[in-house]
Amino acid sequence: MNPNQANTEASQTSDRYIGMWVTQDGYIRHELLPNNRYDEARGDRESAYQGRYEITGNRINYWDDTGFTADGEFRDGVLYHGGYVFYRER
Structure with missing residues (x-):
């Protein structure tokens, strides 16, 4: 796989998760x-x-502007992050 193809696939992965997620x-x-x-x-x-x-596959990593880091996972259309469960706002 060439680097451009990898970047395109990563972009398509993250594109499907863009939007508002709410508890x-x-x-x-x-x-x-x-x-x-x-x-x-x-x-x-x-x-x-x-x-x-940054999203890789179904994993998401966060870097807060204050230096805090966290991660999460998308499973079956639900985001699990920081002990919370988030649902996609439609």
Whole structure:
């Protein structure tokens, strides 16, 4: 596989996850942006956390702008991250 093909496949993988992910109670709203950045709101705190993310297969890694790191996993259309369960907002 050439590097351009690998980049295209990685982009297609992450593209399907772009959008808003929310906890069942709506308290945490986690938006994955197309530029590999994320913006997370908690309660009435808009943009409580921001940073970058990278998706490889069904795994996601986060690097918060403050230096905090985290990871998660997409399984059956659900995002498991930081002890929380996120559902795709439609």
